[in-house]
Amino acid sequence: MDKKEEDSLQGYRGEAQKTLQKYGVKVWSEVKITGKKRIFEGIVLPRSELGDDKHIVIKLPNGYDIGINIKDIETIEEKGYEPAAYKLPEKTFPKDEKKPNVTLLGTGGTVAARLDYRTGAVIPAFTPQELFTAVPELTDICNLETRTIYEIFSENMKPEHWQKIAEETAKEINKGTEGVIIAHGTDTMHYTASALTFMLKNLPVPVVMVGSQRSSDRPSSDAATNLISATLTAAKSDIAEVTICMHETTNDPTCLIHRGTRARKMHSSRRDTFRTIDDTPLAKVNPLTKQITPLRKDYNKRKKTNKKKKEEKKKEEKKKEERGEEEGREVIADTAFEEKTALIYTYPGIKKEIIEHLIDQNYKGIVIAGTGLGHTPETLIPTLERAIQQQNMTIVMTTQCLWGHIKMNVYDTGRKLLKIGVIPGANMLPETAYIKLGHILGHTQNKEEIKKLIQTNIAGEITKREKHKAYQILQN
């Protein structure tokens, strides 16, 4: 949203606008609204383009927004007007040669805003100065560069966005940054994390995705602690993978570092919404003590990029280039993605026409989230057979259970599906398998190669053994 749009009655129109004008109240005014039945105190919020002209929306002290019908309003009293509270002064971000340089790329989402612009606030973008003001702890950790790539809701992310983010991330890394933070909406963060994992080949430094489940103007906001933890991970950890950094629990400030290919958003609103499924998270980060505690050792390690090493490396690479070798420490954004790839969760009663539709639309691949060990209703099998054998489609099986491995040789249905050429997807999450398949189909049409790549663990998306403790347990 453009800053110029921030007029004093932003978004209000018709009767609601008249009411505000009548009492001389503006957006961001602190008000006491006397209603016919109740008294409300809070801050007048701007409205979005979708708002009606019948309500005034205020943010209550508890952080929640409430819309008050103007019919029910008897008087409004302005108690204060401090928009500055919502537009913190921009301090200068100190540059310290001894600290690592980290880049924060903004793509949108709650964490990227000081106020949640989706609930009416107006500051979706941010500069290093703004961030420093909001979260001064960041200066202790690193020199932070920030850049906004997108300002979109993550539900609107598409493969083309993943490609652009991968390219921009690669650019930053190849310019020498020692870690990248990607601020992203939480809805589809795990899809993007998977996509970046497969697209960024030869990653030498951490790429940490971070989001927020509560906008930072809410008392319970997780934005600052998530951001500090993500920054610590990007600047100091040795995890050269694409990860997701979000809260571990609802109570503690600690965050978990989830491997991008094994994470999933598992709760619509809790701040500990992200979970590593069927595996152990990579690390735990305490934003207060600034401690990063690895929970395992089997991850890709950071390639040191201090200046000395860099210079040596450059010389070495130059020599290699002269010898015609292509090896280098540069990350490659290998972003080809077949958009004619689908993800279908099956269910009892699903009609074969849904698969036929995908055949008609010339799809190249489908990931099925089937039931149990990897089953579909048998009514789909002839259509799937036609898709594979006549249309040359790739069908990959995953389980809608989310936890556990596919084993298609146990029951008849699985065996039938194997026989027609469905590829078992091991214990890949359906969402990860979808992205992996799109990525593979963007690179090859060779049946054998596709099958081999699907079944090969490339980036932690397949685990050999299920860890007993990686299953959910009951707290009851």
Added chain:
Amino acid sequence: MDKKEEDSLQGYRGEAQKTLQKYGVKVWSEVKITGKKRIFEGIVLPRSELGDDKHIVIKLPNGYDIGINIKDIETIEEKGYEPAAYKLPEKTFPKDEKKPNVTLLGTGGTVAARLDYRTGAVIPAFTPQELFTAVPELTDICNLETRTIYEIFSENMKPEHWQKIAEETAKEINKGTEGVIIAHGTDTMHYTASALTFMLKNLPVPVVMVGSQRSSDRPSSDAATNLISATLTAAKSDIAEVTICMHETTNDPTCLIHRGTRARKMHSSRRDTFRTIDDTPLAKVNPLTKQITPLRKDYNKRKKTNKKKKEEKKKEEKKKEERGEEEGREVIADTAFEEKTALIYTYPGIKKEIIEHLIDQNYKGIVIAGTGLGHTPETLIPTLERAIQQQNMTIVMTTQCLWGHIKMNVYDTGRKLLKIGVIPGANMLPETAYIKLGHILGHTQNKEEIKKLIQTNIAGEITKREKHKAYQILQN
């Protein structure tokens, strides 16, 4: 599979058959097979119609099946032949007037077979005598009648099967049984549990679904403990709801009783695969101590059906009938279901054509498993608007997070979807919402009524408050 098909070389053909004949070995023979590299000992299993003619399949002492290529076989030695071990003698099931009468309806699945017929065994059906022989503890609990309705893999269940199971269940209850156990494959057990919940109106006694993740010839089988726990619940608990009875953990024998509308299969192979999502299970059952421990109180209570009450009730009902009143304790199988209902999990890159296809196919309703608080990519919104406003379709929003409530008035995308008429599905599981919507659309076309019913908690499918402890925690 018909028992008549059980010939001595069942399922073997071609070279494999010849090999067995050569060594005078039959299906169910205990054998020692000397291979070129290894020696195998086990029991020759029958083969399914899909088997090739190159392998002999034996069950190893550890419970696993292995196929041995006849090319690698040097000799086979028959060490014994005891098909009786797999066809236990049928003892008489004692009838005790003091014990409650319970009915077990078989529909298929691993628990309904003494041997897993899907891996090659031939006894999918069972009689009370067979069950008694296999699980003698059952006679301590109740008088058990058993009846086979279907013998199908649960992935092949369709609405028509739910309807038949609901009708047969109602029939048994209205004949006076004090509890019904439904043996069912685990893959789609939660879908069937939801369907039966909505279809069985005025349920007076427990209906307990039970399955097994390991066939009962495996050392680690959960079939017996699950069956005992389910029988206890059906015979003795006061939970007059459709529930799922499966293991609580991988180690303990205890089972949990999950409400049918809030359970989901969450692991492809663990025996504690079923989980109550975003809510507390109803009870815990210990099959050793025979103790049923309620974990909450807010469930529908059993209506006593002992003979005295029954007679009184009958008189009363007769009087009511004479007065033209229809009230009674009879359960009603209200099975109407709109088959033109779909369940769609969205994902980044999903094309609007998938929704257009459903419009073209004259679908009446779609449950969307969207992201986060209830979002879809905005590219779908115009198509969804057309579906609702021109085609009169019902679109219900749920979250693919599985845990947590839908809140569509928080972000712009949600508000846009609300504005075009998408109905927020509270915290219904996507699978439950699909069945509820099909059930509602089977009964009414009235828009307002549909919306009201979707948003009303009918059978525990919507919980008002999220229980903090109902979220998954980490064991790491």
